[in-house]
Amino acid sequence: MPEGLEAEIWRSALDTLVGRTITDVWIDDRVADPELRVVLPGSTVERIERYGKVVRIHTPHHVLGLHFGMTGRVIVDGVAPIESLEYASDKDRSAWDRLRLGTAGATGTDPPALRVNDPRRLGRSSLDADLDHLGVDIFSVDADILALALSGRRAAIKTVLLDQTVVAGLGNLCADEVLWWAGVAPQRHVGSLTEQQVESIATAIAVQLPIMLERGGSTMGELSPTRRQTLGSCPYDLAPLQRATIGGRTAVWCPIHQK
DNA sequence: CCAAATGTTTTCCC
DNA sequence: CGGGAAAACATTTG
Numbered sequence: 001m002p003e004g005l006e007a008e009i010w011r012s013a014l015d016t017l018v019g020r021t022i023t024d025v026w027i028d029d030r031v032a033d034p035e036l037r038v039v040l041p042g043s044t045v046e047r048i049e050r051y052g053k054v055v056r057i058h059t060p061h062h063v064l065g066l067h068f069g070m071t072g073r074v075i076v077d078g079v080a081p082i083e084s085l086e087y088a089s090d091k092d093r094s095a096w097d098r099l100r101l102g103t104a105g106a107t108g109t110d111p112p113a114l115r116v117n118d119p120r121r122l123g124r125s126s127l128d129a130d131l132d133h134l135g136v137d138i139f140s141v142d143a144d145i146l147a148l149a150l151s152g153r154r155a156a157i158k159t160v161l162l163d164q165t166v167v168a169g170l171g172n173l174c175a176d177e178v179l180w181w182a183g184v185a186p187q188r189h190v191g192s193l194t195e196q197q198v199e200s201i202a203t204a205i206a207v208q209l210p211i212m213l214e215r216g217g218s219t220m221g222e223l224s225p226t227r228r229q230t231l232g233s234c235p236y237d238l239a240p241l242q243r244a245t246i247g248g249r250t251a252v253w254c255p256i257h258q259k
Numbered sequence: 260c261c262a263a264a265t266g267t268t269t270t271c272c273c
Numbered sequence: 274c275g276g277g278a279a280a281a282c283a284t285t286t287g
Contacts, residue, residue: 002265002266003265003266006265053266053267067266067267068265068266069265069266069267069283070264070265070266070267070283071264071265071266071283071284071285072266096284119283119284119285120264120266120282120283120284120285121282121283121284122266122267122282122283122284123266123267124267152275152276153276154276154277155276155277155278159277159278162266164266164267171265171266172264172265172266173265174265217265218265219265225265247277247278248278248279248280249265249266250263250264250265
């Protein structure tokens with residue numbers, strides 16, 4: 001579930017922690033840096049930042065980076081800003097918690113201020129990780145920047161858009177959604193795209209992602225999870241949607257208007 | 260039992 | 274060192 005849009009929703013929700021002092025740190029050492037429990041207690045949350053799919057919690061001397069893998073979710077003061085459809089039968093199983101932070105101040109001690117819950121354990125919590133390897137953030141894309149980021153790449157556009165070193169924050173759902181709006185087929189190789197097509201992709205990123213964010217995240221596009229799964233008809237021209245594996249991920253697209 | 264799942268990372272080959 | 278493809282990772286759900 002978590003793509004850049006979900007990370008942004010969680011960043012926003014985590015703003016409530018700013019100014020609080022971290023008192024308790026509990027982590028699953030398999031997916032979190034053990035140093036966290038040494039350096040975080042006693043430090044104050046200064047600000048919350050997001051870059052790509054990573055949420056960063058700044059304290060005076062360290063930055064706690066949260067990456068959510070495929071199934072990570074955030075619970076703030078006992079409330080989940082996003083309710084995942086996946087694993088919905090038992091979503092609050094505490095055995096799936098990978099990180100818990102308790103804070104002094106605002107709320108009592110009972111629900112941890114922050115829980116990261118991740119059944120599949122593909123997410124990671126890191127300390128002072130750098131972002132150098134990431135490409136342009138999804139909310140900073142324009143046509144020129146995208147053209148530059150794509151230059152030198154030859155693989156299918158869908159694959160390249162998912163590469164976090166090219167554009168940081170696009171996941172499988174948003175990538176398909178963007179290409180659907182841009183009218184570009186996912187298997188098209190980057191080198192074969194016209195300037196106009198690259199521009200359309202940049203526009204789709206700039207226009208549609210904020211709309212999806214407002215609606216609640218990467219599952220709120222025209223190619224909804226239901227439509228993807230049932231392979232219904234294209235909402236634009238009613239042609240039957242197609243599905244294939246591209247770059248190791250499931251791609252869904254309209255064979256008529258996506259060229 | 261099998262396939263698939265919203266994401267990286269690693270490995271191997273050019 | 275870089276691009277690309279495929280496998281690996283871990284766990285649950287349908």
